Amino acid sequence: MTNKKLLLIDGNSLAFRAFYAMYNQLDRMISHEGLHTNALVAFNNFLDKIVDPMAPDLALVAWDAGSGKETHRGKLFPEYKDGRSKTPEEFKEQFPYLREMVMLHGLRNYEQVGLEADDIIGTYSRLGEAAGYSVIIVTGDQDLTQLATENITVNVTKKGVTDIESFTPEYIKEKFNLTPAQIIDKKALTGDTSDNYPGVTKVGEKTALKLLSEYKNIDNLYANIDAMKQSKMKENLINDQKLAFQARELATILTDATLELPLAELEYRGVDFENIVPFYENLDFKQQLAKIKALRKSGQIDSTKDQDDDVRFVPLTENNLHSITMLGSKVAVHIEFVGDNYHDGEMIGFVIGNPEIGYYASRDVSLLKTDELKSVIENEDVLKNVFNVKAQLVLFKRLGLDLKGVNFDFMLVAYLLDTVANDNVLSTLAQRFDVYLTPDEDIYGKGAKFAIPTDDHVVLSHITSKADGLFKLENPAFSELNQHQQTHLYTDIELPLAFVLAEMEYQGIKVNPEYLTEKGKDLSERISDIQSAIYIEAGEEFNLNSPKQLGVLLFEKMGLPVIKKTKTGYSTAVDVLEKLAAQAPIVDHILQYRQLAKLKSTYIDGLLSVIYPEDSKIHTRFLQTLTQTGRLSSVDPNLQNIPMRSEEGRLLRTAFVPSKSGWKILGADYSQIELRVLAHVTDDKNMQKAFLNGEDIHAETARAVFGLADDAVVDPLMRRTAKAVNFGIVYGISDYGLANNLGISRAEAKNFIDTYFREFPQIHEWMNTIKDFAREHGYVETIAHRRRYLPDIHAKNFNVRSFAERTAMNSPIQGSAADIIKIAMIKVNEALQKNHLQARMLLQVHDELIFETPVDEIDELTEIVTSVMDSAVALDVPLKVDAHYGDTWYDAK
Numbered sequence: 001m002t003n004k005k006l007l008l009i010d011g012n013s014l015a016f017r018a019f020y021a022m023y024n025q026l027d028r029m030i031s032h033e034g035l036h037t038n039a040l041v042a043f044n045n046f047l048d049k050i051v052d053p054m055a056p057d058l059a060l061v062a063w064d065a066g067s068g069k070e071t072h073r074g075k076l077f078p079e080y081k082d083g084r085s086k087t088p089e090e091f092k093e094q095f096p097y098l099r100e101m102v103m104l105h106g107l108r109n110y111e112q113v114g115l116e117a118d119d120i121i122g123t124y125s126r127l128g129e130a131a132g133y134s135v136i137i138v139t140g141d142q143d144l145t146q147l148a149t150e151n152i153t154v155n156v157t158k159k160g161v162t163d164i165e166s167f168t169p170e171y172i173k174e175k176f177n178l179t180p181a182q183i184i185d186k187k188a189l190t191g192d193t194s195d196n197y198p199g200v201t202k203v204g205e206k207t208a209l210k211l212l213s214e215y216k217n218i219d220n221l222y223a224n225i226d227a228m229k230q231s232k233m234k235e236n237l238i239n240d241q242k243l244a245f246q247a248r249e250l251a252t253i254l255t256d257a258t259l260e261l262p263l264a265e266l267e268y269r270g271v272d273f274e275n276i277v278p279f280y281e282n283l284d285f286k287q288q289l290a291k292i293k294a295l296r297k298s299g300q301i302d303s304t305k306d307q308d309d310d311v312r313f314v315p316l317t318e319n320n321l322h323s324i325t326m327l328g329s330k331v332a333v334h335i336e337f338v339g340d341n342y343h344d345g346e347m348i349g350f351v352i353g354n355p356e357i358g359y360y361a362s363r364d365v366s367l368l369k370t371d372e373l374k375s376v377i378e379n380e381d382v383l384k385n386v387f388n389v390k391a392q393l394v395l396f397k398r399l400g401l402d403l404k405g406v407n408f409d410f411m412l413v414a415y416l417l418d419t420v421a422n423d424n425v426l427s428t429l430a431q432r433f434d435v436y437l438t439p440d441e442d443i444y445g446k447g448a449k450f451a452i453p454t455d456d457h458v459v460l461s462h463i464t465s466k467a468d469g470l471f472k473l474e475n476p477a478f479s480e481l482n483q484h485q486q487t488h489l490y491t492d493i494e495l496p497l498a499f500v501l502a503e504m505e506y507q508g509i510k511v512n513p514e515y516l517t518e519k520g521k522d523l524s525e526r527i528s529d530i531q532s533a534i535y536i537e538a539g540e541e542f543n544l545n546s547p548k549q550l551g552v553l554l555f556e557k558m559g560l561p562v563i564k565k566t567k568t569g570y571s572t573a574v575d576v577l578e579k580l581a582a583q584a585p586i587v588d589h590i591l592q593y594r595q596l597a598k599l600k601s602t603y604i605d606g607l608l609s610v611i612y613p614e615d616s617k618i619h620t621r622f623l624q625t626l627t628q629t630g631r632l633s634s635v636d637p638n639l640q641n642i643p644m645r646s647e648e649g650r651l652l653r654t655a656f657v658p659s660k661s662g663w664k665i666l667g668a669d670y671s672q673i674e675l676r677v678l679a680h681v682t683d684d685k686n687m688q689k690a691f692l693n694g695e696d697i698h699a700e701t702a703r704a705v706f707g708l709a710d711d712a713v714v715d716p717l718m719r720r721t722a723k724a725v726n727f728g729i730v731y732g733i734s735d736y737g738l739a740n741n742l743g744i745s746r747a748e749a750k751n752f753i754d755t756y757f758r759e760f761p762q763i764h765e766w767m768n769t770i771k772d773f774a775r776e777h778g779y780v781e782t783i784a785h786r787r788r789y790l791p792d793i794h795a796k797n798f799n800v801r802s803f804a805e806r807t808a809m810n811s812p813i814q815g816s817a818a819d820i821i822k823i824a825m826i827k828v829n830e831a832l833q834k835n836h837l838q839a840r841m842l843l844q845v846h847d848e849l850i851f852e853t854p855v856d857e858i859d860e861l862t863e864i865v866t867s868v869m870d871s872a873v874a875l876d877v878p879l880k881v882d883a884h885y886g887d888t889w890y891d892a893k
Helices: 011-021 038-054 072-076 095-104 117-130 142-147 169-176 180-190 205-215 218-223 232-239 241-251 273-283 286-297 321-327 365-369 371-377 389-398 410-417 426-433 440-444 456-483 487-507 513-538 547-557 574-583 585-609 647-655 673-682 685-692 697-705 716-730 735-742 746-759 761-777 798-834 855-870
Strands: 005-010 058-062 108-110 134-139 152-159 163-167 330-337 347-354 358-362 383-386 406-409 509-511 621-623 633-635 663-670 779-781 787-789 840-845 848-854 881-886
Touching (some): 005 038, 005 117, 011 152, 072 241, 095 273, 117 134, 117 142, 142 152, 163 169, 169 180, 180 205, 180 218, 180 241, 273 286, 273 440, 321 347, 347 456, 358 456, 383 456, 389 406, 406 410, 410 426, 456 487, 487 621, 487 798, 513 647, 547 585, 663 798, 663 855, 673 685, 697 716, 716 746, 735 746, 779 798
Parallel strands (some): 005 058, 383 406
Antiparallel strands (some): 330 347, 347 358, 621 633, 663 881, 840 848
């Protein structure tokens, strides 16, 4: 046996064992961020006690790529692994950290679609043996003992993950009186309840061992079945012969699969002590941190990184500014700022450079204004790599500079590649591409512990590593984007849109604080009056903002019928109170109180607190990489959710005014854009006809679902019902959901939906087709090929799977509407510049764009905006835009 060692670890099996090894400590093993860590602690113990001391030459942790359904076993036996209990959420949340832990311990993670971890291990074990390695397999599953040979030992965990039983061919013979190959035949006879496939009826392990002792394998057993004396067992063996051979195939681990990762690339690298420290700190692994500290103190491990891993920078001063011109035609540039809000966050340093020439960094951001740096920053021909281009654009604008030539924004590219696993944090996003950067928290701390290090070198080294990382990320990220056929989404939509949004945010929208203050006083008086009325009706005073106290009053003291309960008591949600309003005046007063109190706290007080004193404006931030549909979100503050249902809410828009005297606010919004998109993507001729003829789509739908004549008058109730059906269909609504929305029976709702699908048959056909597409590909796309991945589309849980199916139907509609408004914003911005208008775009609110404009430009602006928005994207039905203007945002609507 050779001294060269190949270690193969069954990741899923060991992780599962690790989770339950410390399951009784689940509730107390939680990090400061709320992450359960029981599996992580146990798995780390296994790596520390078993793997690290072994110091193998090659090492790999194999993971299942999915549920097993897409493997040859799932195709052979569709019920394979059915019936397994749902993975606990506390376990699932630890999986990403388990993989990072493996990487930091110097091992490769590997998974491959179509293969289970067993097959990956089986194939590598034979490759390793053929290459002269002594192979050690570690698993929690005895099935892998079939792989044992003179050069392959299978270590099976007995208790937890560190108590191990070693299976060699000799030990298997001694323990079971079987050869490794006969383990497969044993499973052929017994089946496997954990993997949910049957063997021979009434044949258990004891009977299987007896049969194999006599017949050696099932081929020989069935060759001699006729000579076996008549018995119930013989009858079962004959009846279940097909099942036995199927079970043997299911139990056989592949040893000749085609693997994408060469054996030579499994080199064990040892523990990365520099990067595992912040990882342990994040998980609150105090014991492991103490151990590393002790090893460093004793000199057993080095306390610094190898110089090759240290990205160096040159401190930039006025004396060496001339060297900036040597950087060439491509640089990474990054301004570091405090907090999330780049509109007012303190700028604490910057870096500019590339791997070829080097990086220049300084804490003095005023150097960016010098001619030497300005000539690079504002040079379109010098390509720039950045993270969060919109933030960088605004930061440069604050310095009076225009950042030009941006080529690669890793944040935008990462978002397009995966809208689900996206936290907008450079260090975590970079790990997808095996680029490991120190998290900001490790340098600056978090929350109350946040502090900028006094050592400039620490800050500038950290910023420089980000810039260098952007070069390492560029090629793999762009390559994957190209494979997804989404490069055009980045170059034609998301990147140019970031420039438009940066300008909108930087301009801000002016607010009248006096109006808000007066409105706040009025609301306070009304809230006080309503509160007094509630106390009189209740006969006592109580905490109106306490759901528990309110529930006791309404349902116990006043005896109102209980509609819904929660884990902590009675539900007092809005939908519950609305159903009770007719039965007691106090409930209507409570609803009014909540509405006015929210307007006062969230909107009046909230808006007043974020007005910038320098310009009396609000500078919201539009999050471009948050939603899974591609929609923009507004934060700090959210100007997209100012209430529209109530007049009180709508009046808040009166506070938003033009920034210049004699100017107006103009709003332009798409009419029924999602239904127009629905008509386009489904190619439903009946729905398209209504839009092509300029008819009221909700009235037309009402005539269809109520069976009215083409020229029949539709009353408001019918139109409301049809509108609910129209938009409900877009969101994949069920008869139960529609019944709830309209206050009708499920039978009536089902009849409406069935009639709708008869009248618009291609919509129904498309809905089935798009669900099939999602099941086959794992994602759906918009008209601009924006993808939304649906990991739950094959979930066993009906509710989870149904939600994924509804998402599959809705995302192409909502996402395409988002694509259209984004394209329109880019084109409108170009048109404003081309026509040299003073008017500027200020806000995007769902399907509406808000502008401020001089009075003498209103007609021209209206014509330009409506024509550009109408023609932003060519659909099979016309887009329709309505434009209005006024002295305030409220008047413009």
